[in-house]
Amino acid sequence: MVRKKKKEKEKGVFKREYIKYIEAVVYILAIIVGIFACNCGPIFIKMLPILFILGVVGRIIFDRPIVTTIFGFITATCIIRITGNLSLYDNLFISLFNSLNIALGELFGEYYLKSLKFFKKKLSKKKGAILNYIITGVILIVSIAVHLYTSGNYISYYKARANLNKYLKEVYENQEFSIIDAKYTFYKTKSYTFEVRNKTKEFNSNFIVLVTNDYAVYDEYIFNIQSQNNTKLNNEFDEFIKQINIDKDIDFKIGYLNSGDVKLIISKNVESVDSLQAKSFANVINEFINRLKEFKYYNKINNIEISLVDNGNKKNSLVSSFSIKDVQGVDNLYNYILDSFDTEFIN
Amino acid sequence: MGEENSNSKASLISIIILFLVLILISIFVIKTLNTEDVDTKSFSLVNTDSKEYIASQKVDIDLCIKSLNKLYGINVMYGQDTINYANKVEATILTDINTVNNNLQILYHTLEKYPKSMFNNFKNDNYKLDVILLDKFTNSNIALASKNSLNEIKLYVSNADNFERAVHHELFHIFEYYMEDRNPSIFKNWMDFNPKNFAYKLDVASLNNDFVYLKEDNQKIVNKDESYFVTKYAKYSDKEDRAETFAEIMILANTPDYLNKQSNIRKKVDNILTTMNEYFDVGNLYCNKFVK
Numbered sequence: 119m120v121r122k123k124k125k126e127k128e129k130g131v132f133k134r135e136y137i138k139y140i141e142a143v144v145y146i147l148a149i150i151v152g153i154f155a156c157n158c159g160p161i162f163i164k165m166l167p168i169l170f171i172l173g174v175v176g177r178i179i180f181d182r183p184i185v186t187t188i189f190g191f192i193t194a195t196c197i198i199r200i201t202g203n204l205s206l207y208d209n210l211f212i213s214l215f216n217s218l219n220i221a222l223g224e225l226f227g228e229y230y231l232k233s234l235k236f237f238k239k240k241l242s243k244k245k246g247a248i249l250n251y252i253i254t255g256v257i258l259i260v261s262i263a264v265h266l267y268t269s270g271n272y273i274s275y276y277k278a279r280a281n282l283n284k285y286l287k288e289v290y291e292n293q294e295f296s297i298i299d300a301k302y303t304f305y306k307t308k309s310y311t312f313e314v315r316n317k318t319k320e321f322n323s324n325f326i327v328l329v330t331n332d333y334a335v336y337d338e339y340i341f342n343i344q345s346q347n348n349t350k351l352n353n354e355f356d357e358f359i360k361q362i363n364i365d366k367d368i369d370f371k372i373g374y375l376n377s378g379d380v381k382l383i384i385s386k387n388v389e390s391v392d393s394l395q396a397k398s399f400a401n402v403i404n405e406f407i408n409r410l411k412e413f414k415y416y417n418k419i420n421n422i423e424i425s426l427v428d429n430g431n432k433k434n435s436l437v438s439s440f441s442i443k444d445v446q447g448v449d450n451l452y453n454y455i456l457d458s459f460d461t462e463f464i465n
Numbered sequence: 466m467g468e469e470n471s472n473s474k475a476s477l478i479s480i481i482i483l484f485l486v487l488i489l490i491s492i493f494v495i496k497t498l499n500t501e502d503v504d505t506k507s508f509s510l511v512n513t514d515s516k517e518y519i520a521s522q523k524v525d526i527d528l529c530i531k532s533l534n535k536l537y538g539i540n541v542m543y544g545q546d547t548i549n550y551a552n553k554v555e556a557t558i559l560t561d562i563n564t565v566n567n568n569l570q571i572l573y574h575t576l577e578k579y580p581k582s583m584f585n586n587f588k589n590d591n592y593k594l595d596v597i598l599l600d601k602f603t604n605s606n607i608a609l610a611s612k613n614s615l616n617e618i619k620l621y622v623s624n625a626d627n628f629e630r631a632v633h634h635e636l637f638h639i640f641e642y643y644m645e646d647r648n649p650s651i652f653k654n655w656m657d658f659n660p661k662n663f664a665y666k667l668d669v670a671s672l673n674n675d676f677v678y679l680k681e682d683n684q685k686i687v688n689k690d691e692s693y694f695v696t697k698y699a700k701y702s703d704k705e706d707r708a709e710t711f712a713e714i715m716i717l718a719n720t721p722d723y724l725n726k727q728s729n730i731r732k733k734v735d736n737i738l739t740t741m742n743e744y745f746d747v748g749n750l751y752c753n754k755f756v757k
Binding site: 177183184187218221222224225228303305306307309311324326328330331334336338373375376377381385423425427432433435437438454457458459460461462463464465 | 478482515516517518520521523524525526527528530542543544545546549550552553554555606608609610611612613614615617638704705
């Protein structure tokens with residue numbers, strides 16, 4: 119009889135231990151899955167307060183305060199390291215924010231349990247209980263704010279998405295796009311980076327919608343197109359220069375302004391700049407600009423920058439720039455170029 | 466016992482949160498205070514060159530340049546676009562987009578101190594105004610202004626601590642260019658405001674602190690009746706004197722004693738503003754509130 123009782127007791131202890139282990143595995147899996155979903159999942163999942171809930175559950179259901187935060191931090195560091203190509207510092211930074219969200223969840227859980235105790239004991243009107251309720255509310259508000267700041271929210275996401283769709287319709291009228299995924303960034307600038315599939319031309323490109331810049335769209339695709347067009351323009355221009363017989367000492371090349379406008383850079387290096395050199399250079403430029411109208415892509419050139427560089431003393435170099443529009447209305451281009459060189463400086 | 470246990474758990478979690486918050490604040494502080502003497506790359510906790518960050522900076526820069534062009538008719542250039550100009554004025558180009566953005570914001574707020582109508586005069590009379598943002602001059606310059614025979618004006622300004630003051634200084638030269646084009650003897654009585662027998666010296670090294678209000682060691686002149694120049698550099702030439710005086714009053718926060726009605730510098734300020742008023746609508750100019 120005693121032996122039977124002992125056996126049953128041992129069985130009960132074993133069962134409790136067994137359940138404890140299963141509970142621990144579930145708890146650890148919840149942390150791993152939660153952290154993974156928040157760092158690698160689709161944006162709709164990332165925007166859910168999973169880490170906060172993880173903290174609350176870790177405290178209320180599993181009763182493991184602090185451990186969830188520490189485990190969360192370690193798990194986040196490992197997952198970010200494995201799945202992303204981020205530097206150690208970036209990794210630490212993101213992991214710290216992950217664990218901050220969990221810790222806030224744990225703290226909320228702790229105060230929630232205390233509030234519940236007051237409520238059950240019907241001590242709600244006591245001064246300590248009221249203070250406890252207030253603290254619980256404040257923690258919840260802070261947690262929501264931190265989550266929204268670090269993970270984005272559905273309102274700003276849909277606003278960003280709508281702005282991107284509007285932009286795509288305006289800029290690429292006849293092309294079809296579909297959004298594949300998005301990523302939220304909060305450090306220094308709040309933005310959503312959308313990975314977009316161009317169905318018409320069959321390739322993917324990134325578009326960044328900047329929340330902090332009034333949902334402005336930064337288009338990486340347009341830069342790709344520009345660089346492709348620029349290569350074509352450069353090749354055509356090189357051909358054009360070969361065709362026209364012009365001073366071989368003058369360097370002609372196509373450049374681009376920060377605004378994306380095309381500029382023609384004309385430069386010549388001389389030992390020292392004098393008025394004769396300047397006049398001769400202005401004469402060649404005058405002839406060249408007149409012939410430039412024959413260039414197939416003349417209309418694509420917006421600016422011309424000319425410089426006669428003094429190798430002996432750069433200070434004596436002559437530099438000027440003008441828009442094609444300015445030049446078109448000029449009667450005597452030769453004098454115009456010389457006038458543009460005639461510059462007075464003051465400190 | 467249970468209550469105590471719960472309280473200690475809560476305080477432990479709070480300490481963890483506090484720890485995390487403090488670590489994050491420290492990161493931000495280190496990032497903010499981090500200057501040239503520390504290797505920025507090795508200290509950087511977050512990649513500030515991230516695509517999103519660069520995109521944000523570029524959008525800011527683009528917007529600011531467009532606004533400056535729309536509001537004041539000013540064309541701003543920076544980076545590789547300015548390489549030939551930088552070589553010409555012995556300076557290096559400014560390529561760091563953070564600095565470009567920062568300087569553009571300062572430029573924007575600097576120009577807000579002027580009535581927009583002042584710049585309309587330039588537009589209406591076919592003056593072209595370009596601002597070229599540079600990194601630094603290889604000589605002792607901070608900023609420069611130039612004008613060619615086509616009335617194309619360029620303001621070269623480097624990334625210096627006194628960026629705003631330098632812009633005001635050069636802008637005055639530009640305003641003076643405009644006024645001189647209409648009346649070459651515009652400041653013909655300027656020497657009357659200087660001490661007797663005073664002559665400007667075109668040699669910066671030989672300039673001393675005599676008659677200077679703001680001395681280089683930041684000590685102000687005690688007797689304001691003895692001060693005629695706001696800075697030592699103002700003694701270089703009449704043009705620099707006017708530009709220095711103008712720049713100084715455009716960055717004031719409070720009315721200084723050298724602007725008292727009877728002071729010598731005040732007479733110069735009055736002369737500058739009265740003259741400017743003949744050519745520009747200076748009614749809402751920032752410095753007016755100090756010279757009532």
